[in-house]
Amino acid sequence: MTARLELTIQSIEAARRQLSLPVCDVADLSFTRLALERLADALRRVPCVVVMGEVNSGKTSVANRLIASSVLPAAVIANTAIPVRLHYATSVSVAMLTADDRRVIDPLDPVLDLEDFNVEAIEVGLPEPRLKSFDLIDTPSKGDLTALADESDILIWCTNATRAWTETERRKVMEFPARFRRSSVLVATHADALSAEECDRVLERLNEATADLFSTVVLVSAAEDVLPPLQVAGHASPQIAALQARLDFLISRFSNRRARVGEQLLRRVARMSLKTLPEIDANSANQQANRECELAHALLSRLANYTALHRRVA
Template sequence: MTQVDKASRKPCIALMGEFSAGKSTLANLLIGSDPLPVQVIATQLPPVWISHGDAPAFRVDLDGNQFAIDLDNLAEAPLDETAYIKIFCDEELLLQCDLLDMPGISDPNMSSEVWQRMISKADGVLWCSHATQAWRQSEAAVWASLPPDLYQRSLLLLTRIDKITSERDRQKLIRRVRAETEGLFLQCLPISLLQATAEQDDYDVWLKSGAEDFAKHLVDLLHSLSEDGAVGPEGQSLPEAAKPLRISGLVAPDSAPAPPPAPAPQTAAPQIMPRRVRLSPSPQDRACARDGAPGRPS
């Protein structure tokens, strides 16, 4: 993809890793909704491109032709004829970037061409590596085959870090992977994707999940890509007012109990205010909203 092409659209962040490393769980967490039907959990799918909007889903064949597709029957898309499936969600993060959920790189029943032909669309990568077998030789080999200009636009996530119960073992793992991937990613970040959503009433547990650290680095990455020339959804440069970004699925609980609300006047009806979380590089900038639970695991 040429620089002109990349400057004509929002940044596209590819979600990559081996099969069952958590890519689609991450996608659902990021956008705070369930874009992929539960019934395709174990189904092989071509790349799924997620953009902002409410248009019907469609698939794009290898020649660029578009065909309508039922969102509940994505498995009908023929792998050998489909470049990608396009779906739309009305979530704020998708105003700032598109997500590209790639198939697992290690799936023996799927040719690597299925995802290789789409990698040129990616401006950055979130690479998921299962913590219990992190940064396998097969992952390192695939990453080494990708364009080097992705290295400083990508984050390595050690997913399911909660499966390693010993803090000593966790730190040993993180040191090893960071040493082996030095210079290959912007950051190597441990995270428990399930804890990030399941423990939203306990700030200490949520913080320990790695969600806040990941959110900060992702926001920084998107800002950097936007400043490099990406444009907003209406073709205008992304305004400074768009910062800080809100990432609906990464919901930070309050670090301290909120004071009790003042009693409403007896003549007035009770007022119910929605809570939302506004994530930014500043740890003090939190205001929360609870969106849906993550959809299909991968």
């Protein structure tokens, strides 16, 4: 979460608390308080990163490197034909999702045939620090990838560097929402199977062929899959570090864009609420009511012109 987004959420929460005080009890502001609460909840949602690619493109390995981990529950590893959504949790947890149910399962179960339950997706909670800033979906190679893309904010497409960027890949990516064009990364895996000169040629070709579809192209090596987790190793390879840095940039840009939208909605809610307030009557004998009305007007007026850029961001 960027400083701007955090500041916007804090401002919304502070306004909601102030509007709940008796000094602002001059009109029915329940709609305003509810709208601010829901807006803050929506802004807290972390972006969803989806990892896609064709068969043997190294999707799961890339997903592991993105969260700096190589530890997934056995029940998940054995069912890679089902979408897996990873999110942050204080301890390991696994749940399977059906069309009308969510069932927690034993993360240590070595063999669990999820097809018996008509499972549509698996949710995995992991105590991995990087997952505090995004959710990650590891997708199967087949199925309705467009539907999964519609639910996501950032796309990581994996392609095998030895046969990178086939026509079928291009057609699939072209089906995805156009908003991905600025929030996507093409990852060419198995780069260690190529010479340095071949890697340069592949990178140049991919940059030219996909410039209108991806914000950047990164090459990674399959050999990195055998490394211990990055926290244990103490450092990332230059390739993995570049991939993680690009993802961090896209997440930061997403958060700032969300903050701008949040500010616009905040101003709209405040302006609508101002219309429900009674006018301040300077001739009224009820000074308490006038005072409450002035405070409510002042608070909503500030919100109606709110922008985090007008405030100092630490």
